[in-house]
Amino acid sequence: MNSQALIRIIGVSHTYPGKGKTPPRQALKEIDLDIQSGEMIALLGPNGSGKSTLLRILTTALRAERGTVEIGGHDLLKEPRAVRRQLGVVFQKPALDRKMSVRENLVAAGQLYGMARRDIDARIIALLEGLKLRDRLDEKVEALSGGLARRVELAKALLPEPQVLILDEPTTGLDPISRQEFWHEVGNLRGEGTTVLVTTHILDEAAACDRVAIMHEGDLLECAPPEVLQQSIGRQVLALKGTDLHLLLGQIEEAFHIRGRLVDGVLRFSLEEPFSIDALLNQFSQSISDLSLSHPSLDDVFVHLTGHRLTVGGELAS
Numbered sequence: 001m002n003s004q005a006l007i008r009i010i011g012v013s014h015t016y017p018g019k020g021k022t023p024p025r026q027a028l029k030e031i032d033l034d035i036q037s038g039e040m041i042a043l044l045g046p047n048g049s050g051k052s053t054l055l056r057i058l059t060t061a062l063r064a065e066r067g068t069v070e071i072g073g074h075d076l077l078k079e080p081r082a083v084r085r086q087l088g089v090v091f092q093k094p095a096l097d098r099k100m101s102v103r104e105n106l107v108a109a110g111q112l113y114g115m116a117r118r119d120i121d122a123r124i125i126a127l128l129e130g131l132k133l134r135d136r137l138d139e140k141v142e143a144l145s146g147g148l149a150r151r152v153e154l155a156k157a158l159l160p161e162p163q164v165l166i167l168d169e170p171t172t173g174l175d176p177i178s179r180q181e182f183w184h185e186v187g188n189l190r191g192e193g194t195t196v197l198v199t200t201h202i203l204d205e206a207a208a209c210d211r212v213a214i215m216h217e218g219d220l221l222e223c224a225p226p227e228v229l230q231q232s233i234g235r236q237v238l239a240l241k242g243t244d245l246h247l248l249l250g251q252i253e254e255a256f257h258i259r260g261r262l263v264d265g266v267l268r269f270s271l272e273e274p275f276s277i278d279a280l281l282n283q284f285s286q287s288i289s290d291l292s293l294s295h296p297s298l299d300d301v302f303v304h305l306t307g308h309r310l311t312v313g314g315e316l317a318s
Helices: 051-058 080-084 101-111 116-132 146-158 176-191 203-207 226-233 247-257 277-287 298-306
Strands: 006-017 025-037 040-044 066-071 087-090 164-168 196-202 210-216 217-222 237-242 260-262 266-271 287-296
Touching: 006 051, 025 051, 025 210, 025 217, 040 051, 040 203, 051 066, 051 164, 051 196, 080 226, 087 146, 101 116, 116 146, 146 164, 146 176, 164 176, 176 196, 176 217, 196 203, 203 298, 210 226, 210 298, 217 226, 217 298, 237 247, 247 260, 247 266, 247 277, 277 287
Parallel strands: 040 196, 040 210, 087 164, 164 196
Antiparallel strands: 006 025, 006 066, 210 217, 237 266, 237 287, 260 266
């Protein structure tokens, strides 16, 4: 652990109590993570992996059962107000009043932050200029597209000039162009030195971050730059579909001395050494209906670590 890190998460665990016949669920299991100033970190995992629980703890919305968190040198439990002053948060669910104008939403948020009115007005103009929303100042939120409304949410989070920007599945429901525009604005903030922590199940969003923390069933399995994670599982990934895959898996492992696994109806092999596709097809072409050979992706890393694939909706593939 790095004592100079801007955010230090040490041994954080949390269990949700059971209700009726529902047993208790351990959402986080001894999480350790350091985040440096100016870094952009992705928490990558499916729904139920513990991402949102960890963010709720970091934003002081939930008290951890065990462990400690320090942000900017302040202990989260002992100095929650000092921690909150350093944070800007874009929640997964929209947090704007749709019947109010953009200006009214931001003024109300600034007042909740305890900002003086003259400072609020100046900050709103500066933010909306930077986010290309100046001409939307007096429009009601309900008249905005999803992408524009999300940018207003970003402006709201940035009002108090936070050191840390926390984004909880921020592009859920946005079309590809709106997603791209949102991340462009976040990239500008990174250039100004803002530390960004984002939860996502979208692989290309995670791949654009400095480091990716892979979470599954409450565990933080790995945290490293995306390219390091991808290189760690091999040079290439061979994926096969066909008939009687359990039998085919054993045959290929025996013939080529490589280890594979059957995941979501696909045989997957992480390859360290050059591999002959011709030799494979010479022996097993009648059993193979589809074949691909590619460089490892973050999805492949997740499969390698958990035995499951991530899906677009954030659920684990069966």
